[in-house]
Amino acid sequence: MMTPTIGMMISGQDDLARSVFTDEKYRALAEALGADGLRVESIVYNNARAEALRAPLQHLDALLVWVNPLENGEDRRVLDALLLEVSRAGVMVSTHPDTIQRIGTKRVLYETREMDWGSDVELYPDFSDFVTRFADSFAGSHSRVLKRFRGDGGNGIYKVSQVPGEDGLSVLHAHRGAEVEHLSAEAFYARFENLFAQGQPLINQAWNANITNGMVRCYLCGDRVAGFGYQEIIALYPSGAVPVMPSRRHYYSAQCGLFSDLKRLMEERWVGQLMQRCGVEADALPVLWDADFFIDDPYSRYPDKYTLCEINVSCVSPFPDSAIPEIGREVRRRVSGI
Ligand SMILES: Nc1ncnc2c1ncn2[C@@H]1O[C@H](COP(=O)(O)OP(=O)(O)OP(=O)(O)O)[C@@H](O)[C@H]1O
Ligand SMILES: [Mg+2]
Numbered sequence: 090m091m092t093p094t095i096g097m098m099i100s101g102q103d104d105l106a107r108s109v110f111t112d113e114k115y116r117a118l119a120e121a122l123g124a125d126g127l128r129v130e131s132i133v134y135n136n137a138r139a140e141a142l143r144a145p146l147q148h149l150d151a152l153l154v155w156v157n158p159l160e161n162g163e164d165r166r167v168l169d170a171l172l173l174e175v176s177r178a179g180v181m182v183s184t185h186p187d188t189i190q191r192i193g194t195k196r197v198l199y200e201t202r203e204m205d206w207g208s209d210v211e212l213y214p215d216f217s218d219f220v221t222r223f224a225d226s227f228a229g230s231h232s233r234v235l236k237r238f239r240g241d242g243g244n245g246i247y248k249v250s251q252v253p254g255e256d257g258l259s260v261l262h263a264h265r266g267a268e269v270e271h272l273s274a275e276a277f278y279a280r281f282e283n284l285f286a287q288g289q290p291l292i293n294q295a296w297n298a299n300i301t302n303g304m305v306r307c308y309l310c311g312d313r314v315a316g317f318g319y320q321e322i323i324a325l326y327p328s329g330a331v332p333v334m335p336s337r338r339h340y341y342s343a344q345c346g347l348f349s350d351l352k353r354l355m356e357e358r359w360v361g362q363l364m365q366r367c368g369v370e371a372d373a374l375p376v377l378w379d380a381d382f383f384i385d386d387p388y389s390r391y392p393d394k395y396t397l398c399e400i401n402v403s404c405v406s407p408f409p410d411s412a413i414p415e416i417g418r419e420v421r422r423r424v425s426g427i
Pocket of ligand 1: 234236240241243246263294296298300304323324325401
């Protein structure tokens with residue numbers, strides 16, 4: 090076989106602005122793939138470049154993509170249509186747009202709510218359903234978390250709380266620097282109507298008070314765990330008068346004893362159940378993805394220890410160093426069709 094060519098696509102204005110060979114997040118992976126005998130091309134993406142990239146992308150053997158669901162005011166509709174074409178031309182694309190729709194949007198929380206990692210989750214297909222049903226979801230608690238269908242960085246994630254003895258609702262956006270707002274019911278619904286503008290559903294997940302135990306991100310390559318991240322203080326972390334800032338995320342290898350139970354759960358149960366429920370074959374799993382968990386009770390064992398917060402498949406970076414050889418292995422395996 091000739092040397093396979095692997096495209097690594099990141100977002101940016103032009104080729105001069107960014108390159109995977111110099112960018113801190115991607116350099117080590119680009120070097121490792123190169124050292125492994127693969128030819129690596131750096132590709133900078135924004136919607137204005139989509140047309141010009143159409144033909145060159147089809148000459149690749151594989152295309153690895155790191156572009157957020159919301160990037161510089163652009164969503165991924167143009168890019169995902171392009172990736173679909175590129176994939177039809179025979180290029181291995183990670184993550185395939187069909188897989189994004191099946192496991193990489195907040196809908197996955199609804200589809201897998203009955204799994205052991207699941208929580209109380211509702212899905213509103215349209216605005217009128219949201220207006221009809223949302224208030225009843227407070228039956229079990231004072232707070233809920235509304236999640237836009239597809240987003241990142243806390244954009245479109247809101248903690249919504251009833252304030253005892255008061256009308257209206259308090260709303261806190263998970264985006265950095267946001268402050269609590271108090272809204273009348275009317276103003277609240279008016280605020281959320283535009284989230285349905287693209288015909289996408291809205292997801293409502295129970296507030297998880299165990300957020301104070303921090304979050305563990307489980308990184309996977311295909312169906313194998315490739316490492317972990319742990320962050321103690323994350324968005325929406327309860328704070329007093331002085332807001333707390335998110336803390337650093339620390340990375341660990343797949344062998345880390347702290348998360349050995351989660352590795353086993355993922356590889357032996359949950360990934361299989363996810364694939365079955367969402368209709369994804371093993372080879373359609375992303376080359377690199379992460380499933381993020383609340384640690385409900387550090388002392389308890391399966392099945393009560395972890396709750397799924399979300400799954401990321403569109404722009405998984407940074408990632409642990411331990412994932413680098415696994416990504417290389419997974420790419421090689423897929424381009425050689427083994
Ligand atoms: N049910 C919940 N209970 C408590 N906090 C939550 C809940 N859901 C989300 N959060 C907080 O909001 C943050 C953002 O939510 P989520 O991870 O679902 O969205 P995202 O925008 O895709 O984030 P990311 O950029 O990490 O991919 C979480 O990291 C967590 O701090
Ligand atoms: Mg996300």
